[in-house]
Amino acid sequence: MYMKIKLIPERCIACGLCQTYSDLFDYHDNGIVKFHQEDDLLEKEVTPDEGILEAVRECPTRALLGD
């Protein structure tokens, strides 16, 4: 089962929370969210796990979307 994760970097406040839940997420030098080892990608199909779902749920600005 796959899930599409979407990043909305303009909403990200660089709080650093999402990477504590999942290594799917990483940050540009300015702390804004990106996918691990991907500088430009804004959508990715992943196999969801609890950490990814938690990151989507807990992002304070809803900069991470999953569907």
Ligand code: SF4
């Ligand atoms: S949890 Fe949300 S606001 Fe915080 S770094 Fe991740 S995407 Fe940005």
